[in-house]
Amino acid sequence: MVMNKLWRKSLRDLKQAKGQFIAFVLVIAVGAFFYAGLVTYSSSLDAYTEDYFQQHHLSDLYVSYDQISNNEVTELSKVDGVSRIEGRYTLDATQLWDDYKSSLTLHSIPANNAINTPTLIEGRIPSRSNEILLDSHYAVEHQYQVGDKMTINAGETSITFTISGLGENVEHAKLNDTQDHALYGIAYIAEAAIPEITGDSSSPYNEVMITTADGYDIDALGQSIAAQSERMKLPYLDQVNKERTFNYSQITQTIYNNNLMSKVIPLVLFIIEAIILFLAMSRIIDSERKQVGIMKALGVRDRSILLHYMGYPVLVSIVGSIAGCVLAAVVFIPLITESNARAYSLPGIAFSLSLYAVIPPMLFSAAFGMLACYFSGRSILREHAAQAMRPKPPKQMKKLVIERIPGLWRRISYSYKLILRNIFLNKQKALASSIGIVVSTVLLITAFGTQMALLKVANQAEEVYTYDLRVDYKTGSSPDPSSLPSGITTSYGLSSYPVALLEDDVRENATLVVTEQDNRLIHFVDANDTEVSLAEDGVLVPQSYADHYHIAVGDTIRLKFTAPAMNNKTVEMKVAQLSAQYSNPSFYCTPAYLASFGIAYRPTSLVVQADAAADLEPIRSFFEQDSHVETIADRQDLQKSAQYILKQNSFVFIMFIISAVILSFGAIYTISSINIFERNRELATLKVLGYYKNKIYKLIFLENIVLTVFAAIVALPISGYVYGIIINALSSTHQQIPNQLSALVILAAVAVAFLLTTLSNLLLRSKVSNIDMIESLKSVE
Numbered sequence: 001m002v003m004n005k006l007w008r009k010s011l012r013d014l015k016q017a018k019g020q021f022i023a024f025v026l027v028i029a030v031g032a033f034f035y036a037g038l039v040t041y042s043s044s045l046d047a048y049t050e051d052y053f054q055q056h057h058l059s060d061l062y063v064s065y066d067q068i069s070n071n072e073v074t075e076l077s078k079v080d081g082v083s084r085i086e087g088r089y090t091l092d093a094t095q096l097w098d099d100y101k102s103s104l105t106l107h108s109i110p111a112n113n114a115i116n117t118p119t120l121i122e123g124r125i126p127s128r129s130n131e132i133l134l135d136s137h138y139a140v141e142h143q144y145q146v147g148d149k150m151t152i153n154a155g156e157t158s159i160t161f162t163i164s165g166l167g168e169n170v171e172h173a174k175l176n177d178t179q180d181h182a183l184y185g186i187a188y189i190a191e192a193a194i195p196e197i198t199g200d201s202s203s204p205y206n207e208v209m210i211t212t213a214d215g216y217d218i219d220a221l222g223q224s225i226a227a228q229s230e231r232m233k234l235p236y237l238d239q240v241n242k243e244r245t246f247n248y249s250q251i252t253q254t255i256y257n258n259n260l261m262s263k264v265i266p267l268v269l270f271i272i273e274a275i276i277l278f279l280a281m282s283r284i285i286d287s288e289r290k291q292v293g294i295m296k297a298l299g300v301r302d303r304s305i306l307l308h309y310m311g312y313p314v315l316v317s318i319v320g321s322i323a324g325c326v327l328a329a330v331v332f333i334p335l336i337t338e339s340n341a342r343a344y345s346l347p348g349i350a351f352s353l354s355l356y357a358v359i360p361p362m363l364f365s366a367a368f369g370m371l372a373c374y375f376s377g378r379s380i381l382r383e384h385a386a387q388a389m390r391p392k393p394p395k396q397m398k399k400l401v402i403e404r405i406p407g408l409w410r411r412i413s414y415s416y417k418l419i420l421r422n423i424f425l426n427k428q429k430a431l432a433s434s435i436g437i438v439v440s441t442v443l444l445i446t447a448f449g450t451q452m453a454l455l456k457v458a459n460q461a462e463e464v465y466t467y468d469l470r471v472d473y474k475t476g477s478s479p480d481p482s483s484l485p486s487g488i489t490t491s492y493g494l495s496s497y498p499v500a501l502l503e504d505d506v507r508e509n510a511t512l513v514v515t516e517q518d519n520r521l522i523h524f525v526d527a528n529d530t531e532v533s534l535a536e537d538g539v540l541v542p543q544s545y546a547d548h549y550h551i552a553v554g555d556t557i558r559l560k561f562t563a564p565a566m567n568n569k570t571v572e573m574k575v576a577q578l579s580a581q582y583s584n585p586s587f588y589c590t591p592a593y594l595a596s597f598g599i600a601y602r603p604t605s606l607v608v609q610a611d612a613a614a615d616l617e618p619i620r621s622f623f624e625q626d627s628h629v630e631t632i633a634d635r636q637d638l639q640k641s642a643q644y645i646l647k648q649n650s651f652v653f654i655m656f657i658i659s660a661v662i663l664s665f666g667a668i669y670t671i672s673s674i675n676i677f678e679r680n681r682e683l684a685t686l687k688v689l690g691y692y693k694n695k696i697y698k699l700i701f702l703e704n705i706v707l708t709v710f711a712a713i714v715a716l717p718i719s720g721y722v723y724g725i726i727i728n729a730l731s732s733t734h735q736q737i738p739n740q741l742s743a744l745v746i747l748a749a750v751a752v753a754f755l756l757t758t759l760s761n762l763l764l765r766s767k768v769s770n771i772d773m774i775e776s777l778k779s780v781e
Contacts, residue, residue, distance in 0.1 A: 009308070019763065020673045024313075025320040027276055027666040030659040031269040032324025032361035036353055037332030038262035038652075044351045045340070046255050049173075052346065056117045056170040057084065059209040060218050060242045063225055064475055066235035067204035075232060076208065079224050081216035086110045087205035089194045092630070093152040093187075095142075102142075104152055104185045105172075108194055108205075109133070115209045116171045118188060119347045122146055123165025129192040132161035137345055138185030139166050152187075154197055155627065161189070168345045174250045178637075178644045179343055218242065219562055226564035238475040239564060243509060244498055251344065253734050264729045265656060268446070269663065270361065272439050274368040276667040279436050281313055281372035284674060285380065292380050293388030302381045309377055313369020321362035329353045335651050343648055415695070419703045436671045437711035437753065438718065440664035444749035445719040445741065446726055447660035451653045452745050453727070453738045457582040458642040462635070464581075467521040467607035468616055469623070470633045477628035479606040485622040487615030492519040493603025499587070502558040502570070503549045508733055510545070511586040512559060514594050514601055521607045524579040524588070527740075536592050538576025542585030544736035546578050547728070553578060559587070561599075571597045582736050583645070661752060668753075669760040672704055676767055683768065696768060701761035708757045712750045719746070 014021050073087040089108040094101050109118075109125060118125070121136045123146040134144060144150060144163055151160045172186045195201050212221050218241045229236040242248050285292075288309070295305050333351050340349065380388055402420065403409045409417075473479060479493060494515045501508040515522065517534045524532045527543055534540055539559075541551055551557060553575050560570040573589070591601035610616050616634070623629050676683070686696055720741055727739040 019767075020670055021316065023666040023669045023673070024277070024280070024316040025323060026662050027273050027670070028317055028320025028361065028365045029324035029327065030663045030666075031266060031273045031365070032321040032358065033328045033332065034269055034656070034659060035262075035266035035361050036325045036328040036357040037336065038258070038266060039357060040328070040333060040351055040353050041336045041340075042255070042258040042262040044349070045258060048346060048349045049251055049255065052170055052173075056119065057115050057211055058170050058242060058248070059115050060212045061210040061222055061225070061239060062241075062245070063208040063210065063222075063229075063239040064237040065206055065208070065229075066237060067200075067206055068208065068234055069202065069204055072232060072234060073205065073208055076225065076228060079221070079228050081213050081221040081224065082210055083213040084115055084211045086113065086115045086209045088207050088209065089191075089198070089205050090207045091154055091197065093154040095150070095152055097142075100183070102138075102183050102185060104138075104187050106152075106154070106187050106189055107207075108191050109188045111191060115211055116169060118167040118169045121166045121168065121347065123163070123167075126164045126188065126190040126193075128164075128190060129196055130160070130162055131164040131190060131193075133165045133167055133188040134163050135172070135181070135186040135345075136166040136168055137181035138187075139163070141182040157197065159193075159196065161187075161193075168347050171245070171247055173344045173346055174247045175345070176246070177641045179345075180640070219568075223564050223568070253732075254343070256732060257730075257735055260730055260732070261652070264726060266361075268443075268726060269659065270364050272443050272663065273365060275439050276436055276663075276670070277313065277365060277369050278372040280667075280670045280674060281369050282376040284312075285309055285373055285376035287674060289380050289383075289388050292377070293383070293385050293390075296381075296385035296388060305381065306373065306377050309373045310370045313373065314366045317362050317366035317369060320365065321358045324361065325353060325358045328357075332655070335655075339648055339651065415699050415702075418699060419706060422703065423706065434707050434711045434714065436667045437708055437757075438715045440667045440756075441712055441715035441749060441753045442719045442722050443660045444664055444752050445715065445746055446723050447653075447657040448745045448749045449719075449723050449741050450726075450737075451650075451657060452742060454646065454649055454653055456738045458645040460580075460582045461638045461642055464523050464525070465521070465607075465638060466523065466609070468610045468635060469608050469620060471606045471608070471623050471629055472631045472633075473604050473606075473628050474630045478603055484608075485619050487611050487619055489609045489611050490521065491606055491608040492516050492521055494605040494607065495601060495603045496586075496605070497566075498562045500560045500562050501545065501549070501587075502560055506549075507560075508545070508549075509562075510559075510733075512539075512561075513586045513588050514591055515588065517590045517592075519607075521609055524577070524581075526578055527580050529580075532577045532579060534588055534590050535576035536590055538574040538589070538593065540577045540579050540588040541575050542581045542587065542733075542736070543578050544581070544585050544731060545587075545733050546575075547731065547736075548733045551575055551578075566599075569597075569599070580736060580738075582738070585734065585736060661756070664753065665756045665759065668708075668756050669763065672757075672760045672764055673767065675704070676700060676764060693769060697761075697765055700764075700768060701758075704757055704761060705754070708754055712753060715750075716746065719749075 068087060070087060073085060076082070077085040088110060091106050093104045093106050095104060113125075118133060120133075123133070126133050132150070134150070139145070144166075146163055146165060148163050149160055150163060151158055167188075169186060169188070175181070175184050175186070194204075198204065208225075210221070210225070212218055222239050222241060225239065226236060243252075292305060295308075296302075333353060337351050340346070340351070402412075412420075471479065479491075481491065481493075484491060492515055494513060497512045497514070499510050499512045501510050515534070517536060519534070524534070524540060526532050532540070539557070541557065545551060555575045556572050557575060558570060558572050560568060562568070573593075579588070594601050608619065610619055620632060620634070623632055683696060683700070686699070691699075723741055724739050727737045731737050731739075
């Protein structure tokens with residue numbers, strides 16, 4: 001019977017404070033929304049790729065030869081650690097269109113293919129020399145269908161194939177930085193087509209794919225394969241293990257970053273949500289002391305009263321968590337599905353929200369709300385019923401400092417005196433209100449800061465790389481500076497070495513780039529955006545690695561060259577400079593410093609700057625005709641990469657900003673609403689004394705603005721510290737995020753905080769107007 005009446009009281013309280021209930025639900029829904037969406041994205045992508053790689057037997061090692069026969073491949077299979085081995089022929093081809101040229105990578109499919117097996121979308125695997133299996137995304141871009149004919153150019157030869165099927169392959173889930181299927185595609189041909197392309201009837205391969213046996217190290221197996229190739233006198237060129245392929249490294253890095261984000265952002269929102277919920281529920285219980293006294297007088301047990309008030313945060317948590325998860329299923333999941341489809345070719349992947357995703361935010365928010373009820377209700381429940389029904393006696397207040405200044409206090413209007421006296425008379429309540437607004441302001445600054453950091457990450461590539469063209473040569477080839485075309489102002493060579501950073505018992509894969517000290521087409525900046533340069537007596541270390549492993553200028557680091565030709569050579573290099581590299585960070589040194597370790601410098605890439613824009617086309621054409629050139633990139637590619645980064649990541653950070661705004665509004669509205677409820681008697685007295693509504697509005701809402709000003713001032717130093725913690729948590733050795741807040745970000749966040757305070761004030765005008773003067777001024781007696 002008692003519980004039924006308490007339940008009806010709860011419904012009445014909800015009806016009387018609908019706005020406050022909705023604000024609470026919004027606060028909790030924001031955390032549940034991000035938690036459910038990010039956890040679903042991270043866990044689904046991780047689980048799918050692990051199964052996808054295993055199901056299609058992604059190759060652990062790719063070994064390149066000038067040519068190798070099937071018998072020689074069979075002989076290599078006897079090397080210890082080889083589980084499966086297959087040979088194939090790989091070549092680069094092109095297709096000409098009206099105003100552009102697309103690139104195709106062709107692979108032959110072994111007769112009994114068991115490594116990197118394709119996923120058929122439509123049609124069948126090619127079995128004849130004139131058949132081809134085409135990348136389904138490339139087919140969509142160029143409107144190809146099964147049965148169509150397509151002509152490709154391989155060197156000087158044009159070959160026409162019939163499309164036997166459309167599919168996708170596990171080794172090319174990530175094509176390149178921008179995943180542009182119109183310009184880049186993958187295709188597979190039957191082994192019978194190799195002689196027609198090479199002109200060699202023996203059908204030699206030029207690449208070997210290997211999967212390792214359980215318990216064998218890939219690098220050690222690579223060394224064994226290189227040694228065996230030398231003993232067999234094979235024309236060995238190079239090898240790349242799975243972890244260093246663009247496809248695998250990009251996917252694993254994305255999974256790692258998503259895993260970090262799925263923990264950090266929801267945790268930040270949950271902590272802020274918990275602070276707001278704890279403060280608000282404490283204030284609500286304190287303002288309900290009269291109701292508590294009445295219930296005690298009616299004989300309701302203390303435990304029932306406490307459970308009655310604990311039911312409110314539990315109900316809010318349930319409704320808010322369900323609403324957040326439903327919204328995540330409707331908004332977040334479709335967005336990440338679309339984003340993932342742009343980023344990767346993963347056939348059949350589905351992001352479905354688990355029902356269990358609603359539990360953590362529900363438990364977290366309910367626990368903090370119940371704790372607030374317990375700690376606040378405990379002190380009130382100790383009081384006798386008659387004592388609890390009476391208002392708290394007014395506090396004795398000393399003169400304010402401002403009152404002691406002669407003449408100043410008399411010049412202040414009565415309204416401002418009321419505001420100042422109320423703030424200093426109820427310091428704890430004012431502090432609690434300020435803490436809520438401080439937390440909201442810090443969240444807004446962090447949200448705006450992360451978006452600006454994303455813009456900085458995307459734009460850095462164009463600022464750092466000022467070359468017009470970058471030309472990468474095939475394995476075993478190098479640029480010849482004496483045979484460059486006319487129209488080139490400046491050119492510099494580059495060479496990249498796969499290395500591993502050795503720190504204590506940790507090994508971290510990395511890349512060492514070697515280039516001239518006076519290379520003016522690649523620029524380096526430190527964490528403060530101050531330009532730094534390469535040194536002849538040391539290595540330039542990415543800031544992301546330095547932060548993770550606590551590396552400082554002047555330290556010595558150990559780098560191990562992992563290419564088989566380097567025989568695991570390990571060197572100790574002095575750290576000369578630290579460089580902020582937000583995307584694809586690499587170690588840099590000069591040829592002279594590399595030579596000091598007995599390693600010869602042989603450039604494998606070339607960056608060039610043209611005299612004028614008109615010279616770019618003939619220069620590019622010159623390199624395209626060079627059979628030793630593998631890829632060519634220009635400034636448009638850098639711009640596309642920057643736009644792609646923004647397009648792929650903006651929606652998460654924009655939703656973070658929107659969520660921060662909603663959460664902040666919910667917090668400010670709730671706190672302001674409680675402030676008005678607690679002062680019903682005082683405001684009713686002012687109305688009886690003849691205060692006009694607008695004057696009362698001004699009195700209440702100006703006080704809120706004063707608290708917001710104070711909160712914004714306090715939030716400034718705190719926000720920098722909190723932002724730094726969040727950025728460090730989201731960063732890794734392969735991903736650095738700028739951790740500096742600009743004045744524009746801070747001003748924008750503070751402006752939004754004031755805007756939300758003003759909006760809350762406007763929405764609460766009706767609450768002030770509806771104060772019942774007679775009811776509010778009734779004496780307890």
